[in-house]
Amino acid sequence: xxxxxxxxxxxxxxxxxxxxxxxxxxxxxxxxxxxxxxxxxxxxxxxxxxxxxxxxxxxxxxxxxxxxxxxxxxxxxxxxxxxxxxxxxxxxxxxxxxxxxxxxxxxxxxxxxxxxxxxxxxxxxxxxxxxxxxxxxxxxxxxxxxxxxxxxxxxxxxxxxxxxxxxx
Amino acid sequence: xxxxxxxxxxxxxxxxxxxxxxxxxxxxxxxxxxxxxxxxxxxxxxxxxxxxxxxxxxxxxxxxxxxxxxxxxxxxxxxxxxxxxxxxxxxxxxxxxxxxxxxxxxxxxxxxxxxxxxxxxxxxxxxxxxxxxxxxxxxxxxxxxxxxxxxxxxxxxxxxxxxxxxxxxxxxxxxxxxxxxxxxxxxxxxxxxxxxxxxxxxxxxxxxxxxxxxxxxxxxxxxxxxxxxxxxxxxxxxxxxxxxxxxxxxxxxxxxxxxxxxxxxxxxxxxxxxxxxxxxxxxxxxxxxxxxxxxxxxxxxxxxxxxxxxxxxxxxxxxxxxxxxxxxxxxxxxxxxxxxxxxxxxxxxxxxxxxxxxxxxxxxxxxxxxxxxxxxxxxxxxxxxxxxxxxxxxxxxxxxxxxxxxxxxxxxxxxxxxxxxxxxxxxxxxxxxxx
Ligand SMILES: Cc1cc2nc3c(=O)[nH]c(=O)nc-3n(C[C@H](O)[C@H](O)[C@H](O)COP(=O)(O)O)c2cc1C
Ligand code: SF4
Ligand code: FES
Numbered sequence: 237x238x239x240x241x242x243x244x245x246x247x248x249x250x251x252x253x254x255x256x257x258x259x260x261x262x263x264x265x266x267x268x269x270x271x272x273x274x275x276x277x278x279x280x281x282x283x284x285x286x287x288x289x290x291x292x293x294x295x296x297x298x299x300x301x302x303x304x305x306x307x308x309x310x311x312x313x314x315x316x317x318x319x320x321x322x323x324x325x326x327x328x329x330x331x332x333x334x335x336x337x338x339x340x341x342x343x344x345x346x347x348x349x350x351x352x353x354x355x356x357x358x359x360x361x362x363x364x365x366x367x368x369x370x371x372x373x374x375x376x377x378x379x380x381x382x383x384x385x386x387x388x389x390x391x392x393x394x395x396x397x398x399x400x401x402x403x404x
Numbered sequence: 405x406x407x408x409x410x411x412x413x414x415x416x417x418x419x420x421x422x423x424x425x426x427x428x429x430x431x432x433x434x435x436x437x438x439x440x441x442x443x444x445x446x447x448x449x450x451x452x453x454x455x456x457x458x459x460x461x462x463x464x465x466x467x468x469x470x471x472x473x474x475x476x477x478x479x480x481x482x483x484x485x486x487x488x489x490x491x492x493x494x495x496x497x498x499x500x501x502x503x504x505x506x507x508x509x510x511x512x513x514x515x516x517x518x519x520x521x522x523x524x525x526x527x528x529x530x531x532x533x534x535x536x537x538x539x540x541x542x543x544x545x546x547x548x549x550x551x552x553x554x555x556x557x558x559x560x561x562x563x564x565x566x567x568x569x570x571x572x573x574x575x576x577x578x579x580x581x582x583x584x585x586x587x588x589x590x591x592x593x594x595x596x597x598x599x600x601x602x603x604x605x606x607x608x609x610x611x612x613x614x615x616x617x618x619x620x621x622x623x624x625x626x627x628x629x630x631x632x633x634x635x636x637x638x639x640x641x642x643x644x645x646x647x648x649x650x651x652x653x654x655x656x657x658x659x660x661x662x663x664x665x666x667x668x669x670x671x672x673x674x675x676x677x678x679x680x681x682x683x684x685x686x687x688x689x690x691x692x693x694x695x696x697x698x699x700x701x702x703x704x705x706x707x708x709x710x711x712x713x714x715x716x717x718x719x720x721x722x723x724x725x726x727x728x729x730x731x732x733x734x735x736x737x738x739x740x741x742x743x744x745x746x747x748x749x750x751x752x753x754x755x756x757x758x759x760x761x762x763x764x765x766x767x768x769x770x771x772x773x774x775x776x777x778x779x780x781x782x783x784x785x786x787x788x789x790x791x792x793x794x795x796x797x798x799x800x801x802x803x804x805x806x807x808x809x810x811x812x813x814x815x816x817x818x819x820x821x822x823x824x825x826x827x828x829x830x831x832x833x834x835x836x837x838x839x
Binding site: 335340 | 487496497498499500501502504505536537538539540541573575576577578579580581592593594595596597598613656657658659660664665666700731733735738739744747748751754755757836
């Protein structure tokens with residue numbers, strides 16, 4: 237995942253070259269352009285790390301929707317970032333089934349070892365953002381943690397420093 | 405099998421037979437293991453015959469509601485004027501449930517085959533599999549398997565030479581529990597916010613793009629191809645309890661058991677067999693306090709209540725709860741029930757789509773009152789207030805998310821009143837919640 241661009245930078249079009257081809261490949265899969273919205277937003281996030289105001293306008297344009305409509309959809313879904321996040325985005329499940337197995341201590345260990353002061357904040361070196369997430373659908377492998385696209389099972393506080401070494 | 409553990413003698417591995425076996429993931433590997441025979445057999449039958457066979461098997465929806473699958477399929481209009489759609493629900497987000505993930509990551513072709521059987525039965529030329537955004541590895545595995553299935557002739561313009569077209573699109577969610585609700589899922593596929601729709605119209609009449617649509621869970625569809633291959637009578641005979649509950653069911657067991665995992669048992673198996681024999685019971689020195697048997701949305705059962713409880717739709721209802729998705733959350737005596745119920749309420753408050761007042765306000769206030777109790781500022785009246793709120797949240801909203809928040813709260817207050825009283829009388833305090 238590429239680094240987050242700053243929120244004030246001028247928008248460089250996302251849907252060019254290979255990403256444009258990926259967008260075009262979506263159209264035959266759905267009977268309407270509107271239905272390509274979620275996958276198109278994923279393409280933006282994969283390319284840029286987050287979904288900026290400029291990207292919202294560009295998505296609206298290519299799918300013949302209004303920016304306000306696109307924004308309404310973006311904000312409904314928790315996985316789309318509407319502001320830049322750290323180079324590595326860490327999601328720790330702390331819902332009840334994991335909670336009773338010690339998930340809050342795992343979340344605390346991530347906060348401590350990344351230097352992120354609090355949940356949702358990015359570490360001063362820009363490396364990490366840590367959040368608590370609701371059930372990841374892997375409750376038998378408490379505590380599951382999603383780092384970018386890597387799904388890691390059975391995380392304990394002791395394993396945290398070792399896991400973080402793999403993310404520069 | 406009780407993945408990640410070996411198959412226990414009390415299990416019956418049908419869907420889970422190849423969990424943990426990476427060789428079953430490929431098209432060739434699946435075919436080598438007898439895969440796609442069910443689909444080929446279905447294509448040699450009429451649509452009606454496939455539906456009748458599934459009806460006769462007694463298969464019921466594994467996504468939570470337990471609605472008879474064959475009957476659901478028969479609601480689809482017979483005359484194909486508008487396009488028909490099959491949607492596979494792979495949004496698995498109900499706390500305690502992690503069975504569909506195992507099907508997706510080990511046996512993606514088992515699911516694709518089941519989807520194709522379902523699509524053929526309901527006359528759909530297109531399938532959408534809605535997979536939750538957090539299932540990153542499973543998404544990759546599934547997309548690869550779909551490509552292989554096209555190459556192998558199991559999908560496409562002429563499925564296994566039958567002249568039938570069946571296309572399959574994998575649609576990735578983006579983080580929203582509510583999109584597991586079937587009408588919210590349709591909105592999400594259409595590129596909208598995932599707000600549930602008012603029913604009627606039902607999806608079979610006006611679903612995706614106002615066309616006839618059927619929505620089934622991953623496990624339900626996966627079971628359907630086995631039923632066609634082995635026959636309805638075989639499936640129906642897999643029954644140890646009530647004859648209205650047939651086949652095998654995957655139970656995800658998590659929390660305080662020694663061996664959490666996915667176990668596949670014949671319907672009607674005693675719950676205590678699952679918790680104590682297959683999962684190895686509690687950790688040393690601990691005793692069982694409670695079980696939430698069907699995903700977090702159902703009433704809590706006490707240790708006493710699970711004695712004699714049979715794992716089928718009727719058996720769990722008899723004990724005052726529901727089988728739901730088969731996600732069992734096991735809690736031992738170290739569990740703070742009040743804190744965990746607050747966490748569940750917080751989950752529902754976070755996931756409410758907020759279009760119904762009772763749900764938006766009810767889930768938020770339930771969480772706030774529970775937090776207040778935990779912070780040592782509870783009042784005696786708070787329990788009645790919570791029950792009153794729950795009453796207003798039940799049976800009054802567009803979807804049942806609101807009811808799902810109320811169920812664990814009400815049952816916890818009724819079954820563990822002393823835990824609430826301990827906080828309210830300040831006999832107990834929590835370091836986790838401050839005012
Ligand atoms: C709030 C809510 C969340 C749901 N989440 C899921 C889910 O994650 N997976 C699922 O299969 N069904 C879920 N359901 C049930 C679906 O709406 C639907 O009944 C089911 O997918 C039908 O499939 P089945 O008949 O094969 O069980 C949910 C329902 C509600 C009300
Ligand atoms: S009950 Fe809650 S989640 Fe369901 S439609 Fe109403 S507000 Fe949305
Ligand atoms: S509660 Fe943590 S993965 Fe389900």
